[in-house]
Amino acid sequence: xxxxxxxxxxxxxxxxxxxxxxxxxxxxxxxxxxxxxxxxxxxxxxxxxxxxxxxxxxxxxxxxxxxxxxxxxxxxxxxxxxxxxxxxxxxxxxxxxxxxxxxxxxxxxxxxxxxxxxxxxxxxxxxxxxxxxxxxxxxxxxxxxxxxxxxxxxxxxxxxxxxxxxxxxxxxxxxxxxxxxxxxxx
Amino acid sequence: xxxxxxxxxxxxxxxxxxxxxxxxxxxxxxxxxxxxxxxxxxxxxxxxxxxxxxxxxxxxxxxxxxxxxxxxxxxxxxxxxxxxxxxxxxxxxxxxxxxxxxxxxxxxxxxxxxxxxxxxxxxxxxxxxxxxxxxxxxxxxxxxxxxxxxxxxxxxxxxxxxxxxxxxxxxxxxxxxxxxxxxxxxxxxxxxxxxxxxxxxxxxxxxxxxxxxxxxxxxxxxxxxxxxxxxxxxxxxxxxxxxxxxxxxxxxxxxxxxxxxxxxxxxxxxxxxxxxxxxxxxxxxxxxxxxxxxxxxxxxxxxxxxxxxxxxxxxxxxxxxxxxxxxxxxxxxxxxxxxxxxxxxxxxxxxxxxxxxxxxxxxxxxxxxxxxxxxxxxxxxxxxxxxxxxxxxxxxxxxxxxxxxxxxxxxxxxxxxxxxxxxxxxxxxxxxxxxxxxxxxxxxxxxxxxxxxxxxxxxxxxxxxxxxxxxxxxxxxxxxxxxxxxxxxxxxxxxxxxxxxxxxxxxxxxxxxxxxxxxxxxxxxxxxxxxxxxxxxxxxxxxxxxxxxxxxxxxxxxxxxxxxxxxxxxxxxxxxxxxxxxxxxxxxxxxxxxxxxxxxxxxxxxxxxxxxxxxxxxxxxxxxxxxxxxxxxxxxxxxxxxxxxxxxxxxxxxxxxxxxxxxxxxxxxxxxxxxxxxxxxxxxxxxxxxxxxxxxxxxxxxxxxxxxxxxxxxxxxxxxxxxxxxxxxxxxxxxxxxxxxxxxxxxxxxxxx
Numbered sequence: 060x061x062x063x064x065x066x067x068x069x070x071x072x073x074x075x076x077x078x079x080x081x082x083x084x085x086x087x088x089x090x091x092x093x094x095x096x097x098x099x100x101x102x103x104x105x106x107x108x109x110x111x112x113x114x115x116x117x118x119x120x121x122x123x124x125x126x127x128x129x130x131x132x133x134x135x136x137x138x139x140x141x142x143x144x145x146x147x148x149x150x151x152x153x154x155x156x157x158x159x160x161x162x163x164x165x166x167x168x169x170x171x172x173x174x175x176x177x178x179x180x181x182x183x184x185x186x187x188x189x190x191x192x193x194x195x196x197x198x199x200x201x202x203x204x205x206x207x208x209x210x211x212x213x214x215x216x217x218x219x220x221x222x223x224x225x226x227x228x229x230x231x232x233x234x235x236x237x238x239x240x241x242x243x244x245x
Numbered sequence: 246x247x248x249x250x251x252x253x254x255x256x257x258x259x260x261x262x263x264x265x266x267x268x269x270x271x272x273x274x275x276x277x278x279x280x281x282x283x284x285x286x287x288x289x290x291x292x293x294x295x296x297x298x299x300x301x302x303x304x305x306x307x308x309x310x311x312x313x314x315x316x317x318x319x320x321x322x323x324x325x326x327x328x329x330x331x332x333x334x335x336x337x338x339x340x341x342x343x344x345x346x347x348x349x350x351x352x353x354x355x356x357x358x359x360x361x362x363x364x365x366x367x368x369x370x371x372x373x374x375x376x377x378x379x380x381x382x383x384x385x386x387x388x389x390x391x392x393x394x395x396x397x398x399x400x401x402x403x404x405x406x407x408x409x410x411x412x413x414x415x416x417x418x419x420x421x422x423x424x425x426x427x428x429x430x431x432x433x434x435x436x437x438x439x440x441x442x443x444x445x446x447x448x449x450x451x452x453x454x455x456x457x458x459x460x461x462x463x464x465x466x467x468x469x470x471x472x473x474x475x476x477x478x479x480x481x482x483x484x485x486x487x488x489x490x491x492x493x494x495x496x497x498x499x500x501x502x503x504x505x506x507x508x509x510x511x512x513x514x515x516x517x518x519x520x521x522x523x524x525x526x527x528x529x530x531x532x533x534x535x536x537x538x539x540x541x542x543x544x545x546x547x548x549x550x551x552x553x554x555x556x557x558x559x560x561x562x563x564x565x566x567x568x569x570x571x572x573x574x575x576x577x578x579x580x581x582x583x584x585x586x587x588x589x590x591x592x593x594x595x596x597x598x599x600x601x602x603x604x605x606x607x608x609x610x611x612x613x614x615x616x617x618x619x620x621x622x623x624x625x626x627x628x629x630x631x632x633x634x635x636x637x638x639x640x641x642x643x644x645x646x647x648x649x650x651x652x653x654x655x656x657x658x659x660x661x662x663x664x665x666x667x668x669x670x671x672x673x674x675x676x677x678x679x680x681x682x683x684x685x686x687x688x689x690x691x692x693x694x695x696x697x698x699x700x701x702x703x704x705x706x707x708x709x710x711x712x713x714x715x716x717x718x719x720x721x722x723x724x725x726x727x728x729x730x731x732x733x734x735x736x737x738x739x740x741x742x743x744x745x746x747x748x749x750x751x752x753x754x755x756x757x758x759x760x761x762x763x764x765x766x767x768x769x770x771x772x773x774x775x776x777x778x779x780x781x782x783x784x785x786x787x788x789x790x791x792x793x794x795x796x797x798x799x800x801x802x803x804x805x806x807x808x809x810x811x812x813x814x815x816x817x818x819x820x821x822x823x824x825x826x827x828x829x830x831x832x833x834x835x836x837x838x839x840x841x842x843x844x845x846x847x848x849x850x851x852x853x854x855x856x857x858x859x860x861x862x863x864x865x866x867x868x869x870x871x872x873x874x875x876x877x878x879x880x881x882x883x884x885x886x887x888x889x890x891x892x893x894x895x896x897x898x899x900x901x902x903x904x905x906x907x908x909x910x911x912x913x914x915x916x917x918x919x920x921x922x923x924x925x926x927x928x929x930x931x932x933x934x935x936x937x938x939x940x941x942x943x944x945x946x947x948x949x950x951x952x953x954x955x956x957x958x959x960x961x962x963x964x965x966x967x968x969x970x971x972x973x974x975x976x977x978x979x980x981x982x983x984x985x986x987x988x989x990x991x992x993x994x995x996x997x998x
Contacts, residue, residue, distance in 0.1 A: 102348060102349045102350070103345060103348075103349065103350040104343060104349075104350035104351075104352065105350070125337070139963070140963065165291075166336055166339075166341070167336045167337055168336070168337050168338060169287070169291070169336060169337070169338035169339035169357075170337075170338050171293070171338075192293075194287075194291060194292040194293045195292050195293040195294070196293070197293060219359075221357065221358040221359040221361065222338075222358040222361075223338060223339070223357040223358050223359060224337065224338040239601075242605060243601055243604050243605050243608075244608075
């Protein structure tokens with residue numbers, strides 16, 4: 060039946076009609092290669108980005124795909140939240156720019172990685188977690204189950220009541236007990 | 246607690262732990278007083294660890310513990326005279342306090358979002374102090390205005406709350422869930438007692454047959470006693486008839502009780518849900534709420550009707566049988582007890598394991614129904630992108646997850662019950678062998694053995710279920726908690742605060758430094774101040790996400806401002822009687838919701854007792870009368886679940902008629918004409934113009950032409966009020982508004998061309 064439908068539509072198509080181009084044009088993406096970009100930080104701890112010699116002051120660097128990492132693009136936003144440039148391959152920036160940018164991104168995405176779950180107790184829909192992270196022991200509360208996000212690759216991202224973030228890189232890397240506690244909670 | 250001598254009057258109370266107070270006392274100079282404090286919980290090396298930032302009337306400094314007990318170092322210090330400003334740098338997972346001064350910016354502290362409010366308080370205080378310093382005022386006597394906001398943590402125990410300003414489930418006077426549940430049964434206690442009595446009667450009758458069997462064997466068959474046989478037969482008949490009768494009555498009484506209590510709870514829950522503030526619904530999935538009203542409640546019904554009594558009855562049965570058997574043959578009974586510990590322990594262990602699994606299953610079920618509530622309403626999008634297969638795959642993945650867990654539970658329980666059967670079997674083997682030996686050696690009569698076998702079966706069953714009491718109770722208690730959680734969620738202020746009744750309202754609205762955010766730390770409205778005179782029409786303009794809808798939601802009091810306040814005719818909106826206030830507010834939304842019912846009932850939703858003339862007048866004012874009259878059943882036409890049989894413009898006009906009928910003092914038009922074509926818009930527009938007259942109106946519109954009647958335009962951008970004035974003034978100033986106008990007139994030229 061499916062093939063029938065296909066045949067009939069292709070037969071009805073006017074012969075002079077041009078099929079649309081494959082995908083969207085590449086310049087729509089508007090990424091800038093690292094050789095045109097320099098990143099610096101000034102005395103007032105503001106992040107500045109220079110694209111083709113033009114400087115934009117006090118910008119914020121954010122990742123386009125902070126969680127999935129589908130592409131390593133970094134977006135620079137000005138104070139109004141408007142993008143000034145979208146940088147591709149930030150790892151190919153010059154050394155100093157790379158250092159500044161990495162520090163800024165590190166700062167932007169402060170996420171403690173959960174290594175072990177000691178306990179999860181749930182009362183009245185609020186779950187209290189006690190965990191060991193790469194930054195030390197932490198106890199936090201999750202009020203909404205929507206804030207436990209399951210990402211591909213047995214990865215989890217949690218946000219506590221205040222919005223602080225915790226990550227489980229790979230569920231399988233944790234010990235049996237932690238895994239079992241997690242499985243009951245997700 | 247801080248030393249009160251360190252505080253100037255009116256300063257926000259700064260309370261720190263005792264050891265920190267010790268460090269602080271050491272660091273403070275004579276007469277220096279603390280105005281704000283911030284706990285930083287991230288060290289410069291990004292690991293968790295604390296530091297304390299203090300703002301005093303002289304300086305800003307940071308105390309960090311240096312590892313030695315009772316000691317802390319001043320790791321940063323800057324005199325107030327040198328500070329130019331301070332701000333909070335917000336990142337995704339944490340924030341930093343940045344202070345500028347001496348031509349440089351200094352990162353004073355880093356902290357998780359838990360301290361975000363303290364940090365913005367500190368900046369707030371710092372700003373006021375810098376201002377006072379520049380104006381040459383004394384900083385010591387400065388009265389800081391503490392920002393006011395709602396807590397998302399309990400003020401008593403510090404535990405997280407599900408929603409800002411919610412009741413803390415740990416701190417309210419919460420009776421044990423079970424007691425609370427039974428309190429719903431209390432009004433029907435006589436029914437409950439009757440049911441209980443019938444149940445006990447039935448249990449008693451159930452215990453009779455094994456004893457009669459003993460009599461039959463020992464005293465009738467072995468004693469060759471024909472007259473006694475008649476008695477035994479009659480008694481057996483009586484027992485069975487009695488059981489049938491009692492069971493009929495019991496079943497009805499218990500079902501009545503369960504349904505009755507469920508009915509009470511269900512009605513209570515629904516009316517409570519109606520009273521919950523909108524913010525509750527923003528954070529809960531509708532599917533989840535609905536499953537609580539249906540699923541959890543029916544589990545409670547089972548508990549009330551059967552579970553609670555079963556537990557009691559089982560206990561009584563076990564005790565009664567134990568008594569009977571002890572009287573008949575103590576030694577044999579003790580032998581039969583041998584498997585009991587194994588049964589009890591294994592049931593308990595099994596119960597725990599299965600509870601964990603059930604919890605998982607329950608979560609997976611929620612995920613399955615979440616997909617349903619997500620996909621079914623979005624079916625048009627699914628179909629238009631031909632993603633039916635993908636959605637099916639997604640559903641089947643989630644279902645498979647559920648299936649896996651259910652299989653695990655099945656494996657556990659399939660293994661367990663046969664094991665229990667084996668244990669019970671073991672008990673009867675013991676009794677048969679020992680009892681058989683006793684009968685053969687003449688230590689007891691054969692009837693006793695027969696009765697024993699009958700009783701032991703009746704004994705092990707309640708023992709098993711006693712082993713599961715804990716688990717079953719827990720199962721019901723989680724359901725009960727979920728139900729009570731809804732009942733405990735704080736309802737809108739209207740129900741427990743009778744406020745000031747302003748009737749009629751004049752409609753003067755004043756916003757003073759209003760801040761509001763849907764998420765902690767992110768303001769959807771940031772420091773908005775605005776005064777609107779009665780009868781004035783305000784057009785709200787700005788890009789999407791600017792906070793326009795948030796602003797009108799605050800005015801409609803769907804939410805309450807976190808900081809600052811809203812005054813209606815000079816009174817704080819929070820002091821007003823919500824009901825009376827809402828009755829004087831009319832809201833027309835972009836996507837009007839029409840209930841299932843007639844055109845009439847939908848218009849009259851605003852005023853149930855409206856007369857036919859009033860309804861028609863309202864419909865005429867909304868330009869709705871003509872099309873309504875043309876409907877097959879006129880005003881009595883039934884419109885579908887979401888008004889499917891009407892066009893968008895027609896539905897919108899009905900919702901305007903609804904608002905007209907209400908005759909509100911304050912009118913809110915939230916994109917009322919956004920989703921209709923130009924011609925319909927014109928018709929709605931004229932209807933709205935009639936409606937707007939002499940009412941304080943807040944109108945949100947993307948099409949700026951809609952706002953040509955507005956007295957003033959308020960331009961919002963990213964939560965802040967950036968421009969205000971008439972159309973001409975704003976055009977002249979050449980700001981955001983003039984840009985928006987330019988873009989739209991360019992667009993309309995394109996269209997015209």
